[in-house]
Amino acid sequence: xxxxxxxxxxxxxxxxxxxxxxxxxxxxxxxxxxxxxxxxxxxxxxxxxxxxxxxxxxxxxxxxxxxxxxxxxxxxxxxxxxxxxxxxxxxxxxxxxxxxxxxxxxxxxxxxxxxxxxxxxxxxxxxxxxxxxxxxxxxxxxxxxxxxxxxxxxxxxxxxxxxxxxxxxxxxxxxxxxxxxxxxxxxxxxxxxxxxxxxxxxxxxxxxxxxxxxxxxxxxxxxxxxxxxxxxxxxxxxxxxxxxxxxxxxxxxxxxxxxxxxxxxxxxxxxxxxxxxxxxxxxxxxxxxxxxxxxxxxxxxxxxxxxxxxxxxxxxxxxxxxxxxxxxxxxxxxxxxxxxxxxxxxxxxxxxxxxxxxxxxxxxxxxxxxxxxxxxxxxxxxxxxxxxxxxxxxxxxxxxxxxxxxxxx
Numbered sequence: 001x002x003x004x005x006x007x008x009x010x011x012x013x014x015x016x017x018x019x020x021x022x023x024x025x026x027x028x029x030x031x032x033x034x035x036x037x038x039x040x041x042x043x044x045x046x047x048x049x050x051x052x053x054x055x056x057x058x059x060x061x062x063x064x065x066x067x068x069x070x071x072x073x074x075x076x077x078x079x080x081x082x083x084x085x086x087x088x089x090x091x092x093x094x095x096x097x098x099x100x101x102x103x104x105x106x107x108x109x110x111x112x113x114x115x116x117x118x119x120x121x122x123x124x125x126x127x128x129x130x131x132x133x134x135x136x137x138x139x140x141x142x143x144x145x146x147x148x149x150x151x152x153x154x155x156x157x158x159x160x161x162x163x164x165x166x167x168x169x170x171x172x173x174x175x176x177x178x179x180x181x182x183x184x185x186x187x188x189x190x191x192x193x194x195x196x197x198x199x200x201x202x203x204x205x206x207x208x209x210x211x212x213x214x215x216x217x218x219x220x221x222x223x224x225x226x227x228x229x230x231x232x233x234x235x236x237x238x239x240x241x242x243x244x245x246x247x248x249x250x251x252x253x254x255x256x257x258x259x260x261x262x263x264x265x266x267x268x269x270x271x272x273x274x275x276x277x278x279x280x281x282x283x284x285x286x287x288x289x290x291x292x293x294x295x296x297x298x299x300x301x302x303x304x305x306x307x308x309x310x311x312x313x314x315x316x317x318x319x320x321x322x323x324x325x326x327x328x329x330x331x332x333x334x335x336x337x338x339x340x341x342x343x344x345x346x347x348x349x350x351x352x353x354x355x356x357x358x359x360x361x362x363x364x365x366x367x368x369x370x371x372x373x374x375x376x377x378x379x380x381x382x383x384x385x386x387x388x389x390x391x392x393x394x395x396x397x398x399x400x401x402x403x404x405x406x407x408x409x
Contacts, residue, residue: 038353044333045385047071047078047357055377056082056361062370064363065253065263066093070284071359071382072292079284085250085364087263098235098249098283099362100271101347102340103403105280109207110146110323111294112222114304121214124307124322132209135181139193142210145203146322147312151191154200155183159273160405163367164256164264167343174241175272177212180205197312197320199406201277204323208276219276231293235283243268245281252344255367263365266344278342278403284360287349291337294324295355309336315398325350327376331384341366341403348375352383359383372400 056067059082066083079095116122124143128136136152144150160166184202191198208219215222220238228236237246245267253263271279282290297305311319311326319326327350328334337350337358346366351358359382361375 038334040352040354040356042356044352044357044383045331047073047359047383048381048386049078049080051381051386052078052080052361052378053082055374055381056080058374058377059363059371062374063255063259063368064365064371066250067361067363068093068095068097068250068284069359069361069378069382070095070288071357072285072288073357083364087251087253087265093250093364094248095284096248098237098245098247098281099347099364100245100252100278100340100342100345101280101282101287101349102274102278102342102345103201103204104282104287104338104340104347104349105274105276105278106204106207106323107294107338108223108227108280108290109204109211109219109276110308111299112211112219112226113142113146113207114300114308114322115226116211116214117307118301118304122210128206128210131213132206135209136185136206137189137193141193143307143322144193145206145210147310148197148199148203148320149194149312150200150203150206151189151193151195151198152200152202152206153184153187153190154202154406155180155187156201156273156405157407158183162257164254167254167264167266167269170273171266171269172243173272174270175275177205177209177275180273180275181209197314199401199403201274201403204277205275207323211276223280227290227299231286231289231298233282233286233289235281235286236290237281238279239281240275240279241270241272243270249281250345250362250364252342253365254343255365257367259368266366269343271342274342278340284349284362287347287360288351288358291349291351292355292358295336295351295353317398327379329380329384331380333383335379335383339400339403341372343367343404346372346375348378350379350383357383366402366404369399369402372402376400 059067068081071078085093129138140150251267254266308322335350340347349360361378
């Protein structure tokens with residue numbers, strides 16, 4: 001773990017004053033304004049390994065070939081693995097296997113942009129047009145993009161209106177950022193910029209464009225130099241447009257829309273439709289390390305992290321900040337991270353408010369709403385302990401929605 005904050009730039013003092021003094025926009029709340037004091041990891045109930053295992057087994061009963069969970073609780077690590085990583089060979093899945101993390105990539109992208117804010121190279125409330133002239137509606141700000149409040153249409157609703165055929169049409173295709181954004185702009189805005197939360201992968205296409213424009217480097221280089229190398233994330237890669245996962249990994253299996261035909265092995269793909277919105281490859285260990293570092297303030301200034309934790313309501317148990325989700329669990333604990341869905345993989349990666357307890361749970365299937373709605377049980381088991389994990393309260397939470405084609409019926 002790094003011992004100092006990894007923030008660059010010489011104009012940091014002025015930027016911090018600007019961040020702290022900035023107004024809270026309509027529909028947003030600063031961290032701590034409407035919730036009880038954060039419980040530290042030491043005050044949490046012990047993780048319930050039996051409940052973790054039962055949650056993973058439930059995903060297998062509902063169609064997942066394999067599932068893993070890894071809890072990092074200070075110096076103690078709990079790992080659970082069930083099922084197979086490869087349906088052809090029968091190789092058992094392990095908590096060390098690499099996988100496609102899907103939209104957890106968005107938190108990496110947001111962290112890079114907030115570092116650029118710390119360096120004085122980007123302003124959250126500036127129009128995107130200031131940095132990418134003519135790219136999007138001039139009313140859309142950087143903050144709107146990172147909080148899914150831009151109104152940009154999610155092009156994945158059309159790309160993956162039919163899950164398997166849509167995937168096969170783009171499996172080996174290479175898109176430019178401009179092509180992906182044009183797919184979004186071909187449709188009208190879904191709402192006014194700065195309005196309510198409306199999840200759209202197009203927002204983090206814009207995020208990738210901003211990273212590359214402001215730094216003059218690829219997102220791969222920026223992820224590597226700013227996050228992957230400093231945190232020693234040895235299982236984390238951005239290989240786009242290559243189609244293979246390096247090293248030992250679990251294969252991914254995509255179910256069709258009816259669930260009646262054999263799974264499609266979706267492991268090999270460019271993930272070019274996602275890029276800075278969802279194309280990183282990682283492991284449970286690395287995601288635990290990344291989120292812990294982020295919430296401990298190792299990657300950005302305290303002021304930037306406060307901005308990241310200004311919340312827009314999603315539903316009764318979830319809020320969204322800047323590339324960061326907050327989930328309120330049945331035991332009153334709030335956890336922070338992101339979900340990920342990419343063809344063949346679901347990921348839940350979250351950490352406590354002090355970053356000292358983290359969990360990553362993964363299944364190697366997607367397009368399965370029952371499996372998707374089972375994974376939140378791993379969070380209850382990891383952060384709320386035995387009593388909450390056995391409770392039925394989690395089932396009353398709003399249904400989960402995939403990060404791919406979120407508006408598809």
